[in-house]
Amino acid sequence: MNDRTSTLGDPVTDDALTRPFTGASPYDTYVHASVLNSLQHPLTEAPDEMGFLVTSQVMELWFTLIVHEWRTARVAFAKDDLPAALDGLTRSRRALTALNGAWTPIAALTPAQFNGFRAAFGKASGFQSAMYRHMEFLLGDKSAALLRAHRGDPAVHEALAETYREPSLYDEVLAHLHRQGLPVPRHVLERDMTSPYTADPGVTEAWRQIYAGPQHHPHLALGELLTDIAELVTRWRFDHVLVVRRAMGAKPGSAGSAGLAWLEERAARPVFPELWEVRGDV
Template sequence: MNDTTATLDAPTADDALTRPFPGASPYDTYVHASLLNSLQQPLTEAPDEMGFLVTTQVMELWFTLIVHEWRTARVAFAKDDLDAALDALTRSRRALTALSGAWAPIAALTPARFNGFRAAFGRASGFQSAMYRHMEFLLGDKNAALLHGHSGDRAVHEALGETYREPSLYDEVLAFLHRQGRPVPAHVLDRDVTLPYRADPGVVETWRQIYTGPQHHPHLTLGELLTDIAELVTRWRSEHVMVVRRAMGAKPGSAGSSGLAWLQRRAARPVFPELWEVRGAC
């Protein structure tokens, strides 16, 4: 055997790419790609339905990641671990940016194209998403009626009920700031966390002291990161309004809601309201 033949017969790094596996590939075992790719089951022949399904499912995955990161941050705040909390919030900011970009495949649906498959999903509607409801509850936007809407699925209802009864991410932020010596009012700290959060003048003053203090203070970094998150959530909601307006105008929603009007009201709800009010008080 000459040197050339030996070289040709020698195993290469790329051989691993063609070597068969005894079952599912390690990649598929870890990522469950086969399962994910089996979940798109269009009910019509409409060419846009596949994109609608994939877009919706991808958003559900981003919701799951964002909820995970916000829960991680919430636990870190409760432990006064600001570094870990900021890390989790930063990761969630990246996920929120990707979430907003996920509208692109269906952002230009015309009414005719949307109507090509709209009837197929019957009374299904995005506001029925349990994971998105976890997001809203973690933001402090609690709503007992929307929790009750999931009572038909015991496991989903119980999990969502826990998030409903627990302090929101913002509740834990304010409790953390209080322990750090910031003047968060006692009535805010002791409030019923199952009620929707409402802006408080005392919390505005807390943030005003942070924003008018040293400009490289970690608490200011926290405020700006929360503001980024609030802005991205609002932008996602606004994109949702635009997609619906373009595809179906002011028609009623598929599950009996007012459709566009309902989305517009939700989009107008402030996230972390004092972080926006404080800018006029500095």
């Protein structure tokens, strides 16, 4: 064998790559891969449980990223820094697309496959995900009852209570539009931020002025980006409904809801309602 073949064919002969680390690798120190990869503890031998567990964990991480981007955008709106706000929303749109792709490993579970591990996790349910609740509160879908459910875990509860009390992402969008001269009504800006956001005809009118205006209106791109986000959130909810219908039909949920019927009702809740209503007015 000549030298040329052996050096070209085997990258691990490169000294710089194979020098032993002192302790954990810089990668592990930064990414904490060994921590992440030590968190999978299936409760059964059922072959489908690992996919279910990892999918849930991966989705939790995407929730974390989406919450981070929406908070970044919210701060930028409060400073009327539209380019930074649009950047944050654009990154969140990509994260939402990845989130929705994460259904694939468990999208076709049969009832028998799901039953193989369902009893083992007892009353656990994604319904108890605090990070998903941060997402909903940031969208404006506040709920005192859903916050109260986390009272038993003080750190989680306090973090969620903060998101509950603060203006939502959408509240900051509307305040920004108002400062830019759009007719967002004062009572919307001064509303109780802990109540769930409901559609307001004055806000629809503000969006109508944007949508009926010139195609290069800077806030038209904002409206469309928010509509993309609303659509991707809604798609996540309906994909969830389909996965549930396939895996367990109309059986009751593990957290105690009616299951499918309850989820269908939740999925139909509009995200950024006036951005859908305005389409009938232009």
